[in-house]
Amino acid sequence: MPKKKNNSGFTSTQVLLVIIVIASIVGVIFASSRLLSQSRKASNAEAAEQIEEIGIALDTYAKDNGDYPSTDQGITALWEKPEIAPMPVNWNGPYLEIPIIKDPWGRDYIYIRPGVHNRVGYDLISLGSDGIEGGSSDGEDIVSWIRPDE
Numbered sequence: 001m002p003k004k005k006n007n008s009g010f011t012s013t014q015v016l017l018v019i020i021v022i023a024s025i026v027g028v029i030f031a032s033s034r035l036l037s038q039s040r041k042a043s044n045a046e047a048a049e050q051i052e053e054i055g056i057a058l059d060t061y062a063k064d065n066g067d068y069p070s071t072d073q074g075i076t077a078l079w080e081k082p083e084i085a086p087m088p089v090n091w092n093g094p095y096l097e098i099p100i101i102k103d104p105w106g107r108d109y110i111y112i113r114p115g116v117h118n119r120v121g122y123d124l125i126s127l128g129s130d131g132i133e134g135g136s137s138d139g140e141d142i143v144s145w146i147r148p149d150e
Helices: 012-065
Strands: 110-112 123-126
16 A cells, blocks of 8 residues: 655745745835835924924014014914014015915924024924924924024
8 A cells, every 4th residue: 555645844935935925024014114214304304494484484574574473473474464463564475475384294383482492583393293392303393493404
């Protein structure tokens, strides 16, 4: 009587296929994390650019009107003439073509006049990706008194 051959192991093709699948999954995870990191960096850069753009508009407003908008007037004063004191003496707006209200994460920019950090000017703040004051790395605040290249 002939013996039955027992083929209970994996073939080299099956092992190779499993290795390829695992390598593909690892590659996708690695690429996704790198893309996510680049996306966070891009959002931080966009917030810094918007703060810079708002800052230029605020400086122009102050030049025309003798001072920056009050905290109560906010950055809305850059595209709508304020109707609360102190009334601007020579409002020549809008100072921004497109109103910038929200940061790249969809939260309002925080505007304080006079600033806590810039007592003669203003503080303009995005709380970053985490939406919490402070933070580090990707959750770091983007602020008007410190430039990213400093």
